[in-house]
Amino acid sequence: MSITVPRGRPMEVRVDDAVLTATTALLAEQGYGSLTTSAIARRAGVSTASLYRRWSSKEELVASAARTIVADYLTPEDTGSLPGDLGLLIGQKVTALSGDLGTVLKTLVGQAAHDPAIAEILEREILDTTTAHIAAILDRAAARGELESGYNAQQAADLTIALVTTPLLLRADGPAAVARLVPDHIVAQVLAVLPR
Known part of the structure; x- marks a missing residue:
């Protein structure tokens, strides 16, 4: 039996929630074409490095x-x-x-x-x-x-x-x-x- 280990640092619920809330808000305000990971990080109050440790792309964030x-x-x-x-x-x-x-x-x-x-x-x-x-x-x-x-x-x-x-x-x-x-x-x- 294989166990899947999440990549990167362990998830912090507060950071994850803030990033997903920011992603949803920016999608509603600006649409997908204007959505950037730096804008999401800024809105969520986290660093882009922290964001990329959890999601490797904008598409993963949207998913x-x-x-x-x-x-x-x-x-x-x-x-x-x-x-x-x-x-x-x-x-x-x-x-x-x-x-x-x-x-x-x-x-x-x-x-x-x-x-x-x-x-x-x-x-x-x-x-x-x-x-x-x-x-x-x-x-x-x-x-x-x-x-x-x-x-x-x-x-x-x-x-x-x-x-x-x-x-x-x-x-x-x-x-x-x-x-x-x-x-x-x-x-x-x-x-x-x-x-x-």
Whole structure:
């Protein structure tokens, strides 16, 4: 059995949090094209050397920030019912994307059209993780007898993500458009495609 040892110095939570907060804030304010590691270090109050001991590139920083966003706002809790679980998850997504994090995601999606590394980060850290959370919700519902066999977790995940991100990406007021979404309406649309 091999053990993976993190490179560099041991992580300091305070420094990591400050750097990831700075990365997210600068992405929201300036976009990806203007994001520099020196600006992140300055905003976080750390040296660039300290930053590079933890992340070797701007892309790694963005991936960590995306991972943190998902961890903070997409916690697949068990409410005891399928509508409750979906409502909680969708409510968390709406809350996350109706502020600066929505601006960050919109910025990164735009960058992903020309940058395969960013496209991969979005797929891995946002799309795949959200899909896994929705699959876990559906599996719990099936175990409780709320779903018939043959449900398609990928289809449900794609629909859920589309219903929240389409207003973000295609409306001029992006995050504000997400804030107007009603999670219960989205839950109803997702439930309509599931065998119950």
